Amino acid sequence: xxxxxxxxxxxxxxxxxxxxxxxxxxxxxxxxxxxxxxxxxxxxxxxxxxxxxxxxxxxxxxxxxxxxxxxxxxxxxxxxxxxxxxxxxxxxxxxxxxxxxxxxxxxxxxxxxxxxxxxxxxxxxxxxxxxxxxxxxxxxxxxxxxxxxxxxxxxxxxxxx
Numbered sequence: 077x078x079x080x081x082x083x084x085x086x087x088x089x090x091x092x093x094x095x096x097x098x099x100x101x102x103x104x105x106x107x108x109x110x111x112x113x114x115x116x117x118x119x120x121x122x123x124x125x126x127x128x129x130x131x132x133x134x135x136x137x138x139x140x141x142x143x144x145x146x147x148x149x150x151x152x153x154x155x156x157x158x159x160x161x162x163x164x165x166x167x168x169x170x171x172x173x174x175x176x177x178x179x180x181x182x183x184x185x186x187x188x189x190x191x192x193x194x195x196x197x198x199x200x201x202x203x204x205x206x207x208x209x210x211x212x213x214x215x216x217x218x219x220x221x222x223x224x225x226x227x228x229x230x231x232x233x234x235x236x237x
Contacts (some may be wrong), residue, residue, distance in 0.1 A: 079166075091209065100207060102159045105216055106154045110207060111167050111170060112143075113147040114147070114194065115166055115170040115173070117147075118139075118166065119193070121136075122174060124137065124140075125183070127185070127189075132186055132237065142230070153213075153216045154215075154216060157215045193234055194231075194234050201228065
């Protein structure tokens with residue numbers, strides 16, 4: 077229950093993110109995309125430790141693989157754009173969500189993971205779409221545009237769970 081409340085708070089925080097209301101700088105985009113990917117990878121690895129659900133296991137493994145790729149893609153585009161790339165770092169809220177996920181057990185962990193993924197993917201989609209449309213670094217805009225359909229596919233996968 078606590079995790080679902082945090083997940084709801086995560087969703088509310090996402091909707092209030094100022095980056096959505098204004099154009100992100102290339103550096104802000106790289107940092108935000110990196111944190112998003114790191115959260116997806118980290119939380120997916122946590123659920124992979126315990127889930128007995130084959131569909132959820134497949135989804136989580138896909139998240140690790142595809143978000144690792146998008147991190148590499150954003151990094152390559154940032155280098156082309158001469159944007160400094162620091163190692164991705166979880167936001168305090170993302171770290172709290174991972175901690176809550178670790179505290180859950182069994183099917184409660186699975187349910188918390190799905191709820192968190194829905195909120196996180198909604199945020200990721202908004203960030204990628206916003207930068208693809210309004211970003212100022214051409215290589216990063218192209219990369220963001222290429223990531224949009226991948227995130228949309230993840231959202232469709234989540235709807236089926």
